[in-house]
Amino acid sequence: MLKENVLQQFVSIVGPERCKTTKEDLLTYAYDAYAYEFLPDAVLFPKSSEEVSAIMQTASAHNVFVTPRGAGSGLGSEALAKQGGVVLCFTMMNRILEINRANRYAVVEPGVVIAEFQKEVEQHNLFYPPDPGSAAVATMGGAVAMNAGGMRGVKYGVTRDYLLGLEIVLPSGEIMTTGTITTKDVTGYDLTRLICGSEGTLAVVTKIFVRLLPKPQTKRTLQAVYDKIDAAGTTVSKIIEAGIVPATLELMDKTIIKALEDFAHLGLPLDAEAILLMDVDGDPDTVEKQAATVAGFCREQGAREVRVSESEKENEQLWAARRSAFGAVARMRPNCMIEDATVPVSYLTSAIKKVLEIAERNNVLIAVLAHAGDGNLHPLILCDQRDSDEMARVEKSMDEIVDYALSVGGTLSGEHGIGITKSKYLPKQLSETSLRMMRNIRKLFDPQGILNPGSFLEDRQS
Amino acid sequence: MISEQLREEVHKCIKCGLCMNACPVYKQLYFEGASPRGKVQLIKKVLEGKLEPSEHFHRLLFTCLLCENCSVNCPSGLKVDRLMKAMRAELERKFGLPWQKRMVFHLLRSSRLLPFAMFWGRTFGPALLSMFAKGGKVGAIPCARIPRLNSVPLAKQYPETISPDKPKAGRVIYFTGCATNYLFDNVGQSVIAVLGRLGIEVIIPRRQMCCGLPIFLSGARKLALDNIHHNLRILAAENVDAIIVDCATCGAALKKEYVHILEEMGENPEPGKAVAHKVLDISQYLAQFDLREFLGPIQGRVTYHDPCHLVRSQAVKEEPRRLLSLIPELEFVEMVGADACCGGGGTFQLDHPDLASGITNKKIRAIAATGANLVASGCPGCRLQIHGNLESELIQVVHPVELLAMSMREHDSPAHNK
Numbered sequence: 001m002l003k004e005n006v007l008q009q010f011v012s013i014v015g016p017e018r019c020k021t022t023k024e025d026l027l028t029y030a031y032d033a034y035a036y037e038f039l040p041d042a043v044l045f046p047k048s049s050e051e052v053s054a055i056m057q058t059a060s061a062h063n064v065f066v067t068p069r070g071a072g073s074g075l076g077s078e079a080l081a082k083q084g085g086v087v088l089c090f091t092m093m094n095r096i097l098e099i100n101r102a103n104r105y106a107v108v109e110p111g112v113v114i115a116e117f118q119k120e121v122e123q124h125n126l127f128y129p130p131d132p133g134s135a136a137v138a139t140m141g142g143a144v145a146m147n148a149g150g151m152r153g154v155k156y157g158v159t160r161d162y163l164l165g166l167e168i169v170l171p172s173g174e175i176m177t178t179g180t181i182t183t184k185d186v187t188g189y190d191l192t193r194l195i196c197g198s199e200g201t202l203a204v205v206t207k208i209f210v211r212l213l214p215k216p217q218t219k220r221t222l223q224a225v226y227d228k229i230d231a232a233g234t235t236v237s238k239i240i241e242a243g244i245v246p247a248t249l250e251l252m253d254k255t256i257i258k259a260l261e262d263f264a265h266l267g268l269p270l271d272a273e274a275i276l277l278m279d280v281d282g283d284p285d286t287v288e289k290q291a292a293t294v295a296g297f298c299r300e301q302g303a304r305e306v307r308v309s310e311s312e313k314e315n316e317q318l319w320a321a322r323r324s325a326f327g328a329v330a331r332m333r334p335n336c337m338i339e340d341a342t343v344p345v346s347y348l349t350s351a352i353k354k355v356l357e358i359a360e361r362n363n364v365l366i367a368v369l370a371h372a373g374d375g376n377l378h379p380l381i382l383c384d385q386r387d388s389d390e391m392a393r394v395e396k397s398m399d400e401i402v403d404y405a406l407s408v409g410g411t412l413s414g415e416h417g418i419g420i421t422k423s424k425y426l427p428k429q430l431s432e433t434s435l436r437m438m439r440n441i442r443k444l445f446d447p448q449g450i451l452n453p454g455s456f457l458e459d460r461q462s
Numbered sequence: 463m464i465s466e467q468l469r470e471e472v473h474k475c476i477k478c479g480l481c482m483n484a485c486p487v488y489k490q491l492y493f494e495g496a497s498p499r500g501k502v503q504l505i506k507k508v509l510e511g512k513l514e515p516s517e518h519f520h521r522l523l524f525t526c527l528l529c530e531n532c533s534v535n536c537p538s539g540l541k542v543d544r545l546m547k548a549m550r551a552e553l554e555r556k557f558g559l560p561w562q563k564r565m566v567f568h569l570l571r572s573s574r575l576l577p578f579a580m581f582w583g584r585t586f587g588p589a590l591l592s593m594f595a596k597g598g599k600v601g602a603i604p605c606a607r608i609p610r611l612n613s614v615p616l617a618k619q620y621p622e623t624i625s626p627d628k629p630k631a632g633r634v635i636y637f638t639g640c641a642t643n644y645l646f647d648n649v650g651q652s653v654i655a656v657l658g659r660l661g662i663e664v665i666i667p668r669r670q671m672c673c674g675l676p677i678f679l680s681g682a683r684k685l686a687l688d689n690i691h692h693n694l695r696i697l698a699a700e701n702v703d704a705i706i707v708d709c710a711t712c713g714a715a716l717k718k719e720y721v722h723i724l725e726e727m728g729e730n731p732e733p734g735k736a737v738a739h740k741v742l743d744i745s746q747y748l749a750q751f752d753l754r755e756f757l758g759p760i761q762g763r764v765t766y767h768d769p770c771h772l773v774r775s776q777a778v779k780e781e782p783r784r785l786l787s788l789i790p791e792l793e794f795v796e797m798v799g800a801d802a803c804c805g806g807g808g809t810f811q812l813d814h815p816d817l818a819s820g821i822t823n824k825k826i827r828a829i830a831a832t833g834a835n836l837v838a839s840g841c842p843g844c845r846l847q848i849h850g851n852l853e854s855e856l857i858q859v860v861h862p863v864e865l866l867a868m869s870m871r872e873h874d875s876p877a878h879n880k
Contacts, residue, residue: 010654020493020495022516022518023513023516024495024504024516024518024519025493025494025495025511026494026497027503027504027507027513028494028497028500028503029494030503031477031503032477033476033477033478033479043493045492045493071479071481071482072477072494073478073479075745089493091493092492092493094492111492115482115483133477134479136480136483136484137478137479137480138479139485142814176770263537263539263541323480324480324537325537326478326537327480327536327537327538328537328538329474330474330476330478330537330538331474331537331538331539334473334474335476336476413872438576
């Protein structure tokens with residue numbers, strides 16, 4: 001529990017309106033988009049770096065735990081107050097500070113919603129590619145803390161690849177900046193990329209400097225329909241092997257197709273076993289050519305039909321539906337655990353088969369979605385948390401999926417992060433030495449251990 | 463009690479957050495308690511007995527426009543708005559209604575008091591309004607921009623049955639609603655004129671009452687039950703092709719809400735369903751006809767605002783646009799975010815004037831950006847809110863049917879027929 005005098009200090013920093021402590025308010029900051037709930041003692045909404053600095057100073061002085069949070073769309077309890085204390089919520093610190101066309105960069109506050117930022121830069125004919133499925137909700141700050149990936153990863157990479165620099169506040173309250181606004185910068189350690197993906201364990205991000213690209217002139221969405229999911233998987237490997245780089249390359253299995261059709265009524269083929277949803281982008285000539293090549297590949301590999309979208313509106317509808325997959329699938333059962341183990345792309349087909357086999361053997365309902373182009377699987381495990389027997393089978397399935405991914409040189413998590421849901425697997429992928437180095441880095445930033453305690457680096461038992 | 467079926471709804475929410483981006487209230491306040499998923503979480507806790515329904519919870523439930531954007535955008539198919547409405551009804555038992563609402567609802571429930579109040583309201587309206595006003599505004603609307611009441615209620619301007627002077631092409635009941643009857647009689651006159659021109663016989667049942675939506679959305683379902691039963695009886699009495707409404711809100715009540723309420727209160731929903739089948743928004747009804755031969759030119763540019771109760775509650779989106787596009791020489795321009803809520807939300811703008819203004823300002827900017835001199839919208843609530851917050855005298859808010867009537871007058875005028 002927070003002491004009254006400490007709370008008063010927080011109130012004096014942000015004012016009573018932006019310090020929430022009622023039971024109702026706390027209950028609404030106990031969750032993210034995953035399964036667990038942890039109640040914070042207070043929620044603070046800073047609006048400036050100075051306020052964040054003052055909050056961290058107070059927290060340091062009184063040993064108060066602080067967990068930074070964006071929109072709370074995370075999938076592993078990363079931004080929840082796992083050991084109580086204060087949630088530092090950035091949704092009200094949400095201005096786009098600069099969009100610089102001459103040098104193609106932008107500066108934003110952490111609470112800016114990704115999709116809104118993308119829309120804004122596109123007005124200037126610029127492009128910010130990182131595009132997690134939750135972009136309509138998730139914040140830029142959250143994306144930095146989690147190194148969010150998303151659907152355009154196959155061509156454009158992930159959040160990390162667009163960071164030029166950061167302004168951060170250390171747990172002590174000191175404000176510092178990392179990086180520069182130039183695209184090249186080899187001065188000192190790359191702290192920007194250390195903070196990125198650190199899941200809020202090292203410092204609090206208060207400003208983000210991102211690199212922008214020129215907006216691709218045009219885009220075409222293709223939809224390839226398969227009777228066999230294997231053939232869809234093989235198509236993906238072939239496309240990548242052939243050196244074609246689509247902007248997005250998504251795979252959905254029949255369970256996902258049905259759920260999306262139930263929600264969005266787009267006329268998706270309900271009898272298909274898989275669909276590949278692909279974007280090609282660039283200048284009109286290249287796009288025409290690439291669309292034709294990709295369509296050819298799909299047919300060669302046994303796609304029964306390849307549809308090329310006719311309009312921007314159709315593109316948007318298809319992608320909006322894809323973005324809803326997580327929620328739409330959740331209609332089928334009360335809970336939906338989303339996995340994101342990632343394999344080298346040449347293993348995609350066998351990985352999908354493996355997942356389906358694991359599901360069948362453990363008698364668990366798994367729908368398969370994948371950012372296929374970069375081998376990033378999203379098995380959606382549908383279950384009811386109230387059934388403990390079922391949950392044991394779910395847990396076993398997740399263990400097996402992780403083991404498989406690691407056995408072929410993949411990773412525990414492609415983009416969702418470790419949080420508390422995957423921390424138990426960490427020693428399977430990271431050596432003792434590697435973990436020790438990480439813990440030491442954390443100590444250097446946060447000697448008191450007040451920032452996001454209970455995070456992925458800490459053993460859950462201790 | 464909240465029905466079993468609605469109780470299960472809370473388990474559908476996986477907190478993905480897509481509703482937050484769709485929620486105009488969250489987009490002003492930026493804290494979870496204001497967002498749909500936050501409210502669903504709290505309702506869940508209350509239903510599980512883990513949270514006492516507090517004053518604060520009550521306030522949060524009413525920090526909602528019931529615009530239904532969350533329900534429409536929920537990939538899990540959670541009917542957030544229905545859950546909210548049912549919960550409001552639960553809370554009304556505990557917290558009652560504020561005195562202003564009690565007073566107004568008392569009027570809306572009475573077939574005698576309401577006309578009486580409206581009669582005197584015409585004279586003493588401004589004085590009465592100033593009793594409620596704060597800083598020259600009632601809610602989010604400046605007093606000076608609140609329209610005056612009709613000098614004579616619409617229903618008194620016509621006989622109960624208005625027969626066309628040409629062969630009868632149809633027969634409809636016209637449910638005028640309070641707003642048209644007492645505030646915007648030009649809308650009603652337009653409906654009657656347009657239907658008459660098409661040869662439709664129009665019946666305006668004398669004894670129709672307020673649809674009751676403001677009452678039951680505030681949670682006072684029991685209080686509204688008389689209005690519901692009464693209206694259903696009257697609307698079922700005549701054998702007609704359709705029951706026409708010009709008000710998005712009345713339409714939502716008659717088409718959907720009545721049935722939900724009757725079901726959830728354990729009453730027989732069948733009379734509600736029988737009426738609901740026949741109810742059509744005036745734009746839906748008119749879209750069945752080929753109006754072109756009746757329409758003359760109107761100069762200007764029009765944009766269209768989708769009322770929540772029309773576009774989401776009733777899924778009517780294309781018809782009003784199609785009708786407006788038929789009018790010769792009138793240029794139709796789509797505004798950005800046409801289906802975004804205007805921020806009125808019935809009594810919402812009275813309870814949360816600043817919040818409402820913030821939402822309305824976005825709408826006003828979108829309207830201004832079109833360069834239109836006319837904003838068409840089939841909802842008196844939206845009309846009050848948008849007109850009330852427009853700073854330009856050059857932009858006029860109208861009902862689409864008013865433009866159609868005007869266009870027909872143009873067509874029939876001697877100048878046109880020269």
